[in-house]
Amino acid sequence: MIRNYLKIAWRNLLKNKTFSLINIAGLSIGMAVALMIGLWLRDELTYNKNFEHYDRIVQVMQHQTFNGVTNTQTANPWLMAEAIREKYGSDFKHIVQAGWNDGYVLSHDGKGQTRVGTFFEPGITEMLSLEMITGTRDGLKDVNSILLSETSAQAFFGDKEALGQILKLNNQMPVKVTGVYKDLPENSEFGNLQFICPWSLFLNINPWIREMDNPWRSNFTQTYAQLADHADLATVSAKIRNVKLEKVREEEKAFNAQVFLWPMANWHLYGEWKNGKNIGGRISSVWLFGTIGIFVLLLACINFMNLSTARSEKRAREVGIRKAVGSHRTQLIMQFFCESTLLACFGFVLSVALVQAALPAFNTVAGKHMSMPFGEPVFWLAGVAIILLTGLLAGSYPALYLSSFQPVKVLKGTFKAGRNAAIPRKALVVLQFTVSVVLIIGTIIVFKQIRHAQDRPVSYNREGLVYTFMSTNELRSHYDVIRNDAMASGAVTEVANASGPPNNVQMINNGYTWEGMAPGAQGNFAAVDVSHDYGKAVQWQVVQGRDFSKQFASDSNGVVLNESAVAFMQLKDPIGKTIKKDGKPYIIVGVVKDILMGSPYTPIFRTIWHIDGGGGNVFLMRLNPDKPTAESLKKLEAVFAKHNPGMPFMYDFVDAQYKLKFVSEQRIGQLSAYFAVLAIFISCLGLFGMASFMAEQRTKEIGVRKVMGASVFSLWRLMSADFAALVLIALAIAVPVGWFGMQRWLNSYEYRTDISWWTIALTCIGAMSIALFTISTQSIRAAMTDPVKSLRSE
Template identity: 45%
Template sequence: MFKNYFQVAFRNFRKGGLSSFINVASLSIGMSVAMLIALWLYDELTYNKQFKNYDRIAQVIQNVSNNGEVQTWWSVPYPLANELRTNYGADFKSLVMAVNWGDHMMTIGDKRLKATGGYFESEMPDMFTLDMLQGSRNALKDPSSILISASAARAFFNNENPVGKTLKIDQMPPVKVAGIYKDFAANSTFANLGFVASWKSWYHANNDLKDTEDPWRPNFVTLFAQVNDNVSFGAASLKIKDAKLKKVNEQLQKKKPALFLQPMSKWHLHSEFKEGVNIGGAIKYVRMFSAIGLFVLLLACINFMNLSTARSQRRAREVGVRKTMGSLRSQLILQFFSESALMAAMAFVISLLIVWLSLPFFNRVAEKQMHLPFTNAWCWLAAIVFVLVTALLAGSYPALYLSSFKPVKVLKGTFKAGRLAAIPRKILVAVQFTVSVCLIICTITVYRQIQYAKNRPVGYSRANLLTIPLASGKVHDHFEAVKAELLQTGTVAAVAESESPTTGIWNSTSGFSWPGKDPNLSTDFGVMTSSLDFGSTVNWQLQAGRSFSRDFPTDSSAVILNEAAVKYMNLSKPLNQFITWWGKPLKVIGVVKNMVLESPYGEAKPVVYTLLNYPGNVAILRLKPGAAASEAIAKIEPVIKKYSPDQLFEYKFVDDEYARKFGDEERIGKLAGIFTLLAVLISCLGVFGLTTFVAEQRKKEIGVRKVLGASILDVWNLLSKEFVVLVAAAFVIAGPLAAWFMHDWLQQYTYRASLSWWIFAAAGAGALCIIIITVSFQAIKAAVANPVKSLRTE
């Protein structure tokens, strides 16, 4: 019986011609989109799940009150780890501190390479279950030892066995390779972690840290915790809430630090906080793409429904004969489901090929390392379910509709689908274009928000500006000589040294007071410490006063404020006012326009600019206009290496670094744009098929109209106006839906674009043009056909 079903289904597929092609093509595209999104969702939802202790690991973070708001900090003071071990140890199986996590210069003999790594306490390998290929997880108990990843071992030592060999990290004492671990998965917080060094080695090498007056003040440690099996994250969070508050000084107590545990399951998708409350994060994109994948697949299924029911009169006689011969309705339903299953299976095979071919491009756009898991049995089971669900979704309405025909009417020749039969098809077409118009509006809004933030005034000039990381204090010790030689290259216009680059604030602090300040107010201002020529190098915009100058020796005790700081301090006449920083008086000599130093979507933070009297982290250079970048770099590198020969020379253009701040939004925008185009294509395929069928069905009517004097425009209008009306109805529904959704999405950004009317007008006009172009091909083809051929049988 089932063999007969599929034989009949295959014959109907071959007879379907254009209709069958459109069904398989649209289903293939829809299934490809759904599969790509499913791979992306799987990658996102399984983030960090490769760790055996996944459901027991958390990060200790804190909420603090600053500048009148509750901020969430992901770093804590280093004495906190010992405090939790000593007084709250019953709740924790293990606690691990991590510091200086980022890029470092590795020196192996004469070879220098950059690697990502950090300094961890010795329990780290056990907590995160490092998969050791060589050596032991306990190696970090020896501060002079280091563990490296398999990829780092290949990069550092080629095919040699690295265990037992020594290397240097930055300017630290040499360490010995004690083991090799398997690389972490790409969808992991620890992806690309090339080495794990000992916290103790870092601590003993930093005398300033050991000698600090108040170790509870600086927050620079990432603290991981593994709770015991019988302890919940919520219960442990309540117990440790005031662990820091009890230890800090009176000034810091005003910040009301409250500790809590952020489970590993929320690190990636639930990482955003507002006023101390978790408001989500990347989970919003998971939900968005889940909806897009479902809708795009639905659009393809709607095409199948529409084209199947549109051909109802052609299938009516078949249904009548089968019922007369004794076929039950359930058997007919199975017959029609077998047809949808056959097309879904064919579409799935094609979609696999499409996904396999497009996955490299998709990985580049999404910055992922996904692949089709052909060897996974669960994957194939999911694929079978996916095909069956698609077949059920696409074939349900046609099967129920076609199997309901009365054989008496059909065989008498009195059966006609009638006008009411077309209503469900019109509704489904309207649904298709409602989804398409919504996606168009959302995609335009995402791109507009990105461009709006990109075009935001940043308060300085990014053009021709580059930063060079400084690995040691050697450049600082000879800064004037370095500056003079760089200027003599003829490619450099200005040079400055800074604690932070212009694309981030690496230092923030409290302890500021000013006239009229509420003594109970806790503050946290960004501090940009730099050399005298910082302002002229970055071309900041002075609003009042002056920049730092060599002509004023007292500028070592002076500050420059940005507009946000002046506004927050409520200083009506800031120039020559004195503010204090931990009791030290500082004179305000200038006010500069707010520089966008952090998120381009957020409000500018109050920033205090001071003069640098210790080694900076970066050199900031402005190239001369018209200077070729390659030529300039070739001349700059020898100067830096002359004074800092042990340094791995690197440079970053500020324009590129600033552009990276838009990475997540741009990736989401590109993916949304691609899926929107495919959704519109699927809708157009369906409309094209329906137009072809309607033109064929009304061929004789068109012939009669042409004989009676109808013009090509009249015939085009006859076939097109129905679809134009449907698109107009879709726009009326889609506009408010998209406006509501995108208004909610834009609220996450402080600096955001508005939902302008032209976005909706452009989406509506675009959808209308697309439908007109799609319909016009068949409409004009029918309009110019010779009426003699269509009327010959009459």
């Protein structure tokens, strides 16, 4: 029986080639979008799940309240793991203090490579269930050891045995390879971890950590843990709540540090916090694209429903004859479902080919490394489910509608679909364009928000500004010599050093006080240590006082504030005023315009620049604008190679790093744009098919009207009016829905654009123009047909 249904379905598809091609094209594009989004969702939802102890791994985080605002952070004091172990160790299998993933120079035989790695306490190897290729998970117990990823070991030693080899870390610390582990999956928090060194080595390299007068004040490390099998997450999290509050000094208790555990399951998708409350994160993108995928596939199914029901009168005689010779309604329903499922099957095969071809470009836009999981049975089961679901969804309305025809009326020739029969089709067309227009509005607003943030004044000159980290002792101890050589080379016009690049807030310090400080205020500021030439290098804009200068010996205790800091302190005449940091006085020598260092979507943080401390670990260089960039970089490479032999000259452009701040929003915008284009294309395919069918149905009417003197324009208007009305209704629904949805999205940003009337107007005009163009291709063609040909059969 099924074989017979499929044979008849195949004949019907061949008989109606235009109908079949439009439906297969629409279904294949809809399925391709659903497949690509499905792959993206799979990657997002399985993030970190490759770890054996995924459901027991947590990160120790803390809330701190400054001036009535609660900030949530992953950074902790370096003694956090030890304090938790000491008091609550029985609730954990492992507690691990850790640094941050960063680029370090590893060298072998005088040749260096930059590799991303960090420092962990030994328990990390068991916690992450590292799959060791050589060596054991106990490799971090030796203070001068290093574990390499498989890729890193291959890069340094090729096919030679890596175990026991000696590398130099940042050209100063010899470390012995005690193990090689299999590369961690890319869709994980540690996917870029190319080497691991012991935490004890980090403490040896940075002796100042153990010498800190107040180790519980500074937050600069991370803490990970694995819960014991018997431990309950919420209970243990409540236990350790005050572990830091019990250690800090009396004056710091005002920040009310509250420690808690955040499970690995939430790290990736629920990473955003506002005033101490989790507000989601990437999960919103998961919901967004999941919804888009469902709707785009639904649009393709709507095309099938519309075209199938529009052809109802052509199929009516077939249904009448089948019923007259004894077919039951259930058999007819099965017949129509077989047709829709066969179409869905063809569409799926074509969609797989489309996804395979588009996946490299999709990965580039999405920032992923996804591939089609052909070897996984789950993929093929999902494919069968998609085919069946699409076939049932697309064929449901036509099957139920067409199978309900009365054979007596059909065979007597008295059957007419009537006006009411067109209502469902019209509703579906409205739904199609409503979804498409909402997607277009959303895409335009996303790009408008990105442009708004990109145009935000940064108050310094990013162009031609390059920085590199002082990753070795050679660089740190030869700063003045390197600066002089770089200036003498003509490659740069200014060189300075700082504790961080100008496009990032590296450290927030508290303990500042000033005259007239409001009671209860907490003096927390972004603090940057710089050299005297920093202002010239970044070309900041001094609005009061002056820049730092070597001509003033007193500048060693001088500070420059931004406008936000002055406003927060409520200083009317700040120049010459004294502020204190932990009791030590500093003189305000200048005020600069607010420099955008953090997120371009948030308010500028109050900032203080110090000369005290002598700068930091970042070389900041302004390239000579009169020289070619490549030539200048080559000269700088020679200067650094002279003082840091065997080590690569690794640098970043400040403007390039600034652009990375928009990557997340740009990805959302680009993906939304592609899906919006495909949605409108699918909708137009449906309109094209409907217009073709209507033109065919009204061929004789058009011929009569032409004979009676109707113009091409009047015939075009007659045939386009109904469709235009449907698109207008869709616009009336889509505009408020799109506006409300995007307004909610914009509200998640403190620095945001507005939804202007022209955005909505352009979207409406564009959607209407596309729809009219699609309809016109068929209506004008029908209107220009020779009436003799239309009427000769009469």
